[in-house]
Amino acid sequence: MEEEEARSFLARFVVEFPAALGEDSLLPVSPLSRKASMEELHGESLELGLRLLADRGAPAGLSALLCQAALSQLLQSDLSPFHCPQEAEANQEEGHQVVLIESESVLRLFLNKLIDVALTWHQNLPKLPSAPSRFLRCSVHAIKNTRRKMEDKHVILAEFNQLFGIQDGVERAYYAVFDGHGGVDAATYASIHLHVRLSKEKTLQSDAATAFKTAFKHTDDMFKSKAKRERLRSGTTGVAVLIQGQELTVAWLGDSQAVLVRRGQDVTLMDPHKPEREDERQRIEDLGGCITFMGCWRVNGTYAVSRAIGDFDQKPYVSGDADCSVTQLFGDEDYVLLACDGFFDAVRPSEVPRLVLDALRQLGDLDSGGDTPQEQEDVGLRVAQQLVGHAKAAGSSDNITVIVVFLRPTEQLLVQDATKGTAASHHAPQQ
Structure with missing residues (x-):
């Protein structure tokens, strides 16, 4: 049943998102902030990915796996083009410079990673881990x-x-x-x-x-x-x-x-x-x-x-x-x-x-x-x-x-x- 639900959701999802979002495309979810630190990038990406999938009725287990796979790809990417210009005083914390990232651009990249994973899994669904045995x-x-x-x-x-x-x-x-x-x-x-x-x-x-x-x-x-x-x-x-x-x-x-x-x-x-x-x-x-x-x-x-x-x-x-x-x-x-x-x-x-x-x-x-x-x-x-x-x-x-x-x-x-x-x-x- 879980695999059947996953396949059914992916089939619907790729109809709505058949390809990566273009630079001028409206984002399907709004960024949580205008700027984020590298450390905040992890949580904000997962939150928005889970929200996007939940709004479309994705099974919770599949949502978690899709977001984890997309985030792993995002963190391997070169994010330096999205760094905000250094604001010398504002970003100084305890003697070190805090690197801030322009949230909307990185969110678009993350969502494109998510769409790419969904397209790949729609063609060839990997083996899904079994659901937890405990009644929760x-x-x-x-x-x-x-x-x-x-x-x-x-x-x-x-x-x-x-x-x-x-x-x-x-x-x-x-x-x-x-x-x-x-x-x-x-x-x-x-x-x-x-x-x-x-x-x-x-x-x-x-x-x-x-x-x-x-x-x-x-x-x-x-x-x-x-x-x-x-x-x-x-x-x-x-x-x-x-x-x-x-x-x-x-x-x-x-x-x-x-x-x-x-x-x-x-x-x-x-x-x-x-x-x-x-x-x-x-x-x-x-x-x-x-x-x-x-x-x-x-x-x-x-x-x-x-x-x-x-x-x-x-x-x-x-x-x-x-x-x-x-x-x-x-x-x-x-x-x-x-x-x-x-x-x-x-x-x-x-x-x-x-x-x-x-x-x-x-x-x-x-x-x-x-x-x-x-x-x-x-x-x-x-x-x-x-x-x-x-x-x-x-x-x-x-x-x-x-x-x-x-x-x-x-x-x-x-x-x-x-x-x-x-x-x-x-x-x-x-x-």
Whole structure:
């Protein structure tokens, strides 16, 4: 089926793009920036390639492979003709010259590489790697809610290995939620570049926690350079999950959170960073800062977060250092949920298992039948929408983003719950 879907998509794609884009052709996707550093080129190219393919209904696995192949060709090209003229003062950072590239021209070259790969594969499709064996069905929903702007971003990347050409036999999937403030720039930047930086870390396989911490710090440093060049002032909290083999690694900055549910019980993975948390307050005061209450607890009377990517006017009080936890997976895990504080301000982590089961039951009852694997899968995909609706009804006025990554088929969760209910009734005291 995967090969059949791939061939069908490629046949449609080459009809729309039968040849390379000409110099005067309109680009089918807009550049993410006017200028980009060489380091930013990797993430921006992949983001736009994946967006182009997703908009045309490409299978996710094929999209990752096409983008990886096109990027590999791009990085072997001579990009010096696309270098921007040196702007002596603007591009000086810590004593070295930063090379900036004219984004639109390089994007055109990347898209032409992508089209070329698609044309080649349409003629002779290579053997596609098999899909991950772990059940990783994902439900996601995000709303602006009553806020003026949507400043959340999220990433769903079950094809982590395919996108980065990793072939070590260890399955990987990556998920993240970024909750921006003061604008969406920092959240957008982290959603494009953090997983790219993570893929480049040498300790990824042996020590994912260290790899994550380094990737967060590097992404913060990269955004600092961009913020200086373009006078950006925003920040973002973030929570990211890497499922690597039988290991689940969570990394976070700020108050976005992840919760694991195992056999219907919530498992604490993390302690969110908030200014009023005692160790965070002490860290900030030791640096000479302060925590003040102005409707909520704020760092130096400004930001309501104590750790974030960005917020450079309050570094180091608002720290860019992520925390991590590692949890072993035994096969009896139900799902992992990631969400921003717009969700968790209205929902306690301990409430998550009940809310997800309620959503599964309600959606199952609304469906006609609901017994086939496909029908159960469709029910699972709508769970995040129910959770977001609950948080809004419970009083959240903030942007809300929820991702639920199911680690088992949803029907097993309902059977498990029914079994628990039966066992409980058997042990109920006689009246």
